[in-house]
Amino acid sequence: MFGWTGTILRIDLTKGTVTREATDPKVAHDYIGARGLGGHIIRTEVDPKTDALSPKNKLIFAPGPLTGTFAPSAGRYNVVTKGPLNDVLAASNSGGAFGPELKYAGYDAVIIEGKAAKPVYVWIKNAEVEIRDAGTIWGHDTQDTTDLVRAETDEDAKVACIGPAGEHLALLANIMNEMHRAAGRTGVGAVMGSKNLKAVAVMGSGAVEVADQEGFKAAVMKARQMIQAHPVGGAGLKAYGTAVLINIMNQMGALPTRNFQYGYFPTADKTGGETVAAKLLVRPKGCFSCIISCGRVTKVDNPAYQGFGEGPEYEPDWAFGADCGVDDLDAITKAHYLTNEYGLDAISMGSTVACAMELFERGIITTKDTDGVQLTFGNAAAMVEMVRKAGEGEGFGAKLAQGSYRLAESYGHPEYSMTCKKQEMPAYDPRGVQGIGLNYATGNRGGCHVRGYTIAIEILQNGAVMDPHVTEGKAGLDITFQDLTAALDSSGACLFSTFGIGGAELVEMLSALTGVDYTLDEFMRIGERIWNQERLWNLQVGYTKVDDTLPKRLLTEPIKTGPSKGEVSHLDQMLPEYYGLRGWDENGVPTKAKLKELAL
């Protein structure tokens, strides 16, 4: 096979066995790789009713065919599993160089199953695979873990691992690779912790075989040039990182503030990407084969929040910033460093602290609950302290580490949890941007922006323009983006490459690489197949149309201040159209005809 390595590695931690199997060419064709291929394996091998933290759940690390090639930003892989935060078919997409290294080691996917009797890590060096004792590494944060595992394996090994949060089975736990890159959302780190698996280290010396060398090279060079020429992909993200969105979204009145009570944060500029660049930036950084370089290597000198690392990206910047009413960029950045070190999802963590702040200000919880901390909006030191406590699983932090839904629900007020399907929403207020609200509500992993990023059109006018405040056309826009992204994620490309290229260019590269003559229609159909695969899983888990919704606040309470004042989400106007265009019945269930069409 070209593009694919043709081999899947299976590691049973209960039995301590390592086996290899051939990648099925038809499944590879129909699901491409990464998110699609991994989802297919989980759907085939794991019962949707399985307890996500039981040994019966499986954990898959899967790069895509483009991963490890010189296609632009082709450094991605997905962690696919049943996500314990909300039981969805999780596929957490991460960059860096871990995914390429898996390809060079020879694998289209690594399936981890069972549960080790005691802490272990896995060391993959090409065909040599070892399950090694991790007794003395357990308990360390992600940075020390990476160093320790590299000391025991190879200094250049690429390491994906969990921090203390994953060990404690925190439902906000993620998996970090190369210390600063995160496979986040839906609690995938807790699955790794539940298997007593501390880390996966990999080194490979193979290459990705290319079917049509000349054609691939030409397609890649064209794609690179298109990204380079794009104002966002070529210069904007490198100069200011993703946090350049802070001011943009605030000026639209759609920057969720104080747990989505407001859509405008008056001092947002103190936390924006421009300020990051001026105050903290050491250098921009790209993942493997990336020309965009949205990553921020930063350093905080302020003794109260001293540290260095990467970030803040837009989402953590907002979650620990505007959403908590905090405009101290040093504190925000420190909180982000802490989530990376403890292995916590930064979006969910910040939003959960914001939820706790609202509960506190409303008197639903008091200092008796918060271990004595005055947990008011804008209290930067308290915010950082809560992140630390959550990472340690200490006192009130242990509750925070389970996410805002369980937190608010435990105090009888789930309505203050800003979640969809129990997962915290990202930094775009659905009242100010209608399309993204529909995307959250229909999101296959709950509140999520990277599986249907309509912001690209509704705000950033990337190739087309649509008014964020209208609902017309948004159902179709959402579907197009959701399907395109599902296929793109499965290919191993980065979502940000769409700041420059589109489906046509992805198909051109993918076809030349694999020798499979994909068309754009077929590529989009594969995306639709993957989306429906995830929908079917959720229906089998027990989700129904009533879960395709947003927090009541966003549907009923108009934004109080700023440019989007007076707006609510008109989800009810968009959802039926969405179901219809999807070929689903009025309950949001895919029709038999649709499933047949998609060969599902």
Added chain:
Amino acid sequence: MFGWTGTILRIDLTKGTVTREATDPKVAHDYIGARGLGGHIIRTEVDPKTDALSPKNKLIFAPGPLTGTFAPSAGRYNVVTKGPLNDVLAASNSGGAFGPELKYAGYDAVIIEGKAAKPVYVWIKNAEVEIRDAGTIWGHDTQDTTDLVRAETDEDAKVACIGPAGEHLALLANIMNEMHRAAGRTGVGAVMGSKNLKAVAVMGSGAVEVADQEGFKAAVMKARQMIQAHPVGGAGLKAYGTAVLINIMNQMGALPTRNFQYGYFPTADKTGGETVAAKLLVRPKGCFSCIISCGRVTKVDNPAYQGFGEGPEYEPDWAFGADCGVDDLDAITKAHYLTNEYGLDAISMGSTVACAMELFERGIITTKDTDGVQLTFGNAAAMVEMVRKAGEGEGFGAKLAQGSYRLAESYGHPEYSMTCKKQEMPAYDPRGVQGIGLNYATGNRGGCHVRGYTIAIEILQNGAVMDPHVTEGKAGLDITFQDLTAALDSSGACLFSTFGIGGAELVEMLSALTGVDYTLDEFMRIGERIWNQERLWNLQVGYTKVDDTLPKRLLTEPIKTGPSKGEVSHLDQMLPEYYGLRGWDENGVPTKAKLKELAL
């Protein structure tokens, strides 16, 4: 030029200027590179009477022609300067990948001169060179410094830096590259600190040009096979590291114990390389292009001394072990980790603690001097605490960090300092091995084993056999080894490659690489030239023949116990012969005829 890059980089920290000059082909031919070339530059540009810690001293980082090629173990570079511990012409040889990276960046040497007004580091990326502010990096240990500098430059940058010891101008300070590789002895780290230079980071993308590709390849492959086939170079050092010598030297009765009061340590086996392998070893590790892999990646789980890193090598293992009467391998390893983190010379540090222990047991110092610590031989916790205090420059530790000569002398008892020319001797008792004693006494940088390692013949029978207890033939042996090593060090090869190859193979590789038709005679003559160059420097500094000696104890007190019981060093029998064979007069001064012969 082939082998050499043809360019020397000069950085003036006072003026903040960066200039380039051509490598003089005649100097390159006559002094090869690294130790020889660097020594030539210092001798030409620095007055021997200059205060080593003044801005007028210079600091040179110099790889050799073989450095960065695939010649076996060709990862070496030298730090050349006036060494502040004892004012000698210092050339501290270190491995890893820093030296090769300097070559790839395009430099035969980097000369640092002057003194920065505030802490800085230097970032060399091929032709781009920047002097950058290090204000927030100053104060950090070598590991954090490496991480911080990499964060600011490139994750793959190779970083040489000082720790807190160098910042405090400790005379035992060294320079660490890639965290675990040390350019040690004679206090070169304090020179870096005196210049306010915290680190040098380098990335290069060039190649080493080879004159005769086929000839070089053949010579390299032959050399590699010879090393591979050698019991020490091929398997011994990889299996047990250099610390395999602990038991060997102890069985010879020549393992200095309790500050050289004894030559036999009854429980030495608890600290030997075999025990390191069984208890602490994570994996063996080689430097750039090394097939020997003497390095030890280790981990200490014992909570009292927990840590991970590299070591202990033979010398630190002995210095913190037998020499301090300590047989707790965890404590010894921890002490070694601490010296690497603080940037301290492990041999001198351990020997200085041993000296302090003897002063304490003799009642010359008391707990009033030692900040309350019961500094008795065998007290492992006290030994580790002294290393920490020396690294921090705290209390009694500040005195220890200046070395045993100044310590013992300050209490009126310099005779308890086990030093030659104020530098601590390594782990071979001159009473049990006559030739190494002559080498220490005549050593151009004081007590040192790596500039005339007669142990290879006297103990390890590497290619020849000589009784360690006799003096006959040792003057000639010393001279041959001193000259060969001076040339070898200058080529960029590793001393350990002589466990497999000799001068002939080095000459073969060097000639094919550079296109200069070196002969073995010429190579040895170059070594002799370098040795005499260093001797001339020492004479100009003010050293005389009375300094070519050993601590009185070794000349007058027979070894009390063990296999070498009753032996003393017979230096007086060997030194006149040594002077004669060297072509020096009876005062140890090179004759005019000799200098003319050597073109000095």
